[in-house]
Amino acid sequence: MAGSYTKKEIGAGPEEQTLLKDSNGTRVVPVKGSEPVRLSPGWEGTGRPDDELNFKGVTMDQADLEINPPHDRLNLVFSILVLHGIGILMPWNMFITAKDYFVSYKLSKEYTDIESNYAKYFLSYLGFASQIPNLLFNWLNIFIQLSGNLTTRIAWGIFVQVLVFVFTVILAMTDSSEWPGIFFWITMISVIILNTANGIYQNSVFGMAAKLPIRYTGAVILGSNISGTFTAIINLLSQIMAPNARTAAIYYFITALFILLACFDTYFALPLNRFYRYHELVHQKETNKRQLENSTRGKKESLPYWKIVSQCFPQLFNTFIVFCVTLTLFPSVQSDIKRSYEDFTVPSDYYISVMCFLTFNVTAMIGSSIASAVQWPSEKYLVIPIILRVLYIPLFLFCNYQPAGTSRYLPVYIDNDWVYLVIGITMGLSHGYLSSIAMMYCSRTIEPQYASIAGMFGAASLVTGIFTGILFSFVMPIIVS
Numbered sequence: 001m002a003g004s005y006t007k008k009e010i011g012a013g014p015e016e017q018t019l020l021k022d023s024n025g026t027r028v029v030p031v032k033g034s035e036p037v038r039l040s041p042g043w044e045g046t047g048r049p050d051d052e053l054n055f056k057g058v059t060m061d062q063a064d065l066e067i068n069p070p071h072d073r074l075n076l077v078f079s080i081l082v083l084h085g086i087g088i089l090m091p092w093n094m095f096i097t098a099k100d101y102f103v104s105y106k107l108s109k110e111y112t113d114i115e116s117n118y119a120k121y122f123l124s125y126l127g128f129a130s131q132i133p134n135l136l137f138n139w140l141n142i143f144i145q146l147s148g149n150l151t152t153r154i155a156w157g158i159f160v161q162v163l164v165f166v167f168t169v170i171l172a173m174t175d176s177s178e179w180p181g182i183f184f185w186i187t188m189i190s191v192i193i194l195n196t197a198n199g200i201y202q203n204s205v206f207g208m209a210a211k212l213p214i215r216y217t218g219a220v221i222l223g224s225n226i227s228g229t230f231t232a233i234i235n236l237l238s239q240i241m242a243p244n245a246r247t248a249a250i251y252y253f254i255t256a257l258f259i260l261l262a263c264f265d266t267y268f269a270l271p272l273n274r275f276y277r278y279h280e281l282v283h284q285k286e287t288n289k290r291q292l293e294n295s296t297r298g299k300k301e302s303l304p305y306w307k308i309v310s311q312c313f314p315q316l317f318n319t320f321i322v323f324c325v326t327l328t329l330f331p332s333v334q335s336d337i338k339r340s341y342e343d344f345t346v347p348s349d350y351y352i353s354v355m356c357f358l359t360f361n362v363t364a365m366i367g368s369s370i371a372s373a374v375q376w377p378s379e380k381y382l383v384i385p386i387i388l389r390v391l392y393i394p395l396f397l398f399c400n401y402q403p404a405g406t407s408r409y410l411p412v413y414i415d416n417d418w419v420y421l422v423i424g425i426t427m428g429l430s431h432g433y434l435s436s437i438a439m440m441y442c443s444r445t446i447e448p449q450y451a452s453i454a455g456m457f458g459a460a461s462l463v464t465g466i467f468t469g470i471l472f473s474f475v476m477p478i479i480v481s
Helices: 060-067 073-097 099-106 122-143 150-173 180-209 215-241 245-272 274-296 305-329 348-373 383-398 417-444 448-473 476-480
Strands: 005-008 027-030
Touching (some): 073 122, 073 150, 073 180, 073 215, 073 245, 099 180, 099 245, 122 180, 122 448, 150 245, 180 215, 215 245, 215 417, 245 274, 305 417, 305 448, 348 417, 383 476
Antiparallel strands (some): 005 027
8 A cells, every 4th residue: 555554542633533443443544744545546437337336237357357458368369260260261162172073073974974064064053052142141140130149140150061061071972973963953052051151150250350459350361361271282282192082072071070160169268268258348338338328318229230331331342342353363264274384383283273272372361461460551542452453354364364165366465374473472462461451441440339240241242242253253254255
């Protein structure tokens, strides 16, 4: 305590009276010249509601969190959100990477002894089956509180995806050579269910990250790009080591299964973390404060969706354009760009795996990592480099792009593998960096109590950009032919 103290008898004068006594009943008063005892800061002077001043509804843990705001020790929460970022794109990446399993094995003429269009149009059907439910439920999840709070939605979203992947592994082990049509439509139905659950899960994860500081939204984007890198590496290794496409596909799906189970476990570990509990408490207090203000004014609490959209619209637009341009080119256009030099460093068997999937995913991951440390340009000027990325579309079309089943009439202006590699690297870096910044700014340009909804709008814009980019990718072969 401040100051020093001496003991005096009970008969001391009024000027020396005090409420402090020792065990013998002797009053304890400050020595002349010592400072008085102060309570700093004054609890009553903090402007808190009466219920909170009287500790009504406030636990000791909550009081301790407010007095001593914790840090993210060992970046544990950041790492968990990176893992969830990997999980939200794992289904899409796994099914694309398993193209050879579906097209060259399960639906091929050699396996089924039937000539059909299932293999020819498989990726087109897969794209629509994946993105339409993902798009629909990302938007519905904003306006309709499906199955209650974030915890319920995330838990059920992961659980349904786990069940679908278990079913997919069993299907891979089953001989379907006698019923390729049934196998095709069962796969499509599985993909629809998988991406319906994933749409709810993905949207809810961005809503959860928006409650935390801005870099944690970037952690989800970083994880999404790591997911692609992880899958691309597995794809490359399987080409070298796996005996056939069936075995490689089983490895893919089991890997995705373990990643989703890890996401499930770590999500329920988050409430045990003091840093996460602190920011949940801050977010809840902001929400309660707004509800209290509305109730005192006689208003019914309702989310101002138009206000949220109008304030974060520039970043929603930025997110949409980034993913639209990228998905127009990757993987459809990039995977059809052929090697120009016979003596190029990357062998022809691994050219697409390295120059398309591995290059894009590794550079996008690096770009996201940079965005976690540096955010430039500002919210106002971010649209400029994002619009300039549209120039990548003609650049890739000028490369040695040879879409299957079409004859190219547009001249090849960039007939150099090294130049194409540089263009691919810059495209991946700019995608990872700019997409991360746009999503970070999205939840930062709105009031804290609406940050979670703004994060959900950002996720919905992301998926809308992906879907639109996939639609535009079908136009690219027509342009060059």
